[in-house]
Amino acid sequence: DIQMTQSPSTLSASVGDRVTITCRASQSISNSLAWYQQRPGKAPNLLIYKASTLESGVPSRFSGSGSGTEFTLTISSLQPDDFATYYCQQYNTFSPFTFGPGTKVAIK
């Protein structure tokens, strides 16, 4: 099975900061990588798929990059709504659709 890791597990930042989260796959997944945002008590929300394609309706301050085994999610200017937990997910193989352990973005 493909394993996913994320770093950092938690980061503290202020409104307006540029934030970068890294996700690594245990083997190459090409660009079959998605990013989700989950606010407390809510369902996850798809932000980015195919490593860098922004889902419809997602603000342009979110961007994704990478391929193969290393990927990044960047928030160019952190907004109050962005304090949440972010998960990467690989969907390259039939099974399982592995999620990373999550990165919590907290208010500094």
Next chain:
Amino acid sequence: QVQLVESGGGVVQPGRSLGLSCAASGFTFRLYGMHWVRQAPGKGLEWVAYISYDGSRVAYADSVKGRFTISRDNSKNTLYLQMNTLRTDDTAVYHCAKVCPGNYPQPFNSWGQGTLVTVSS
């Protein structure tokens, strides 16, 4: 707009069974693969099971294989998860999720709010 509403959660003793449902609306249910994803309290997301648009293909996480069964009724726009031989580590909020359009595999672009399953004696 897309709506996914889970039901059937509750408190159940270890070793017992429970069935979950996910009522779908706002899209052509019979055209999309569906998943179940769970989240234990305070923990991350864990993929549980997948079913293709027509039910011909299913897949399970190793942690539930042989105990859980995913199914769907396209005439009722409903997804199901039958959970047998439940264990305490199955305690979680269970979400159903719809896949993005396109050839398999695709990420999940709509999620239900989830239903809580608590396995406890």
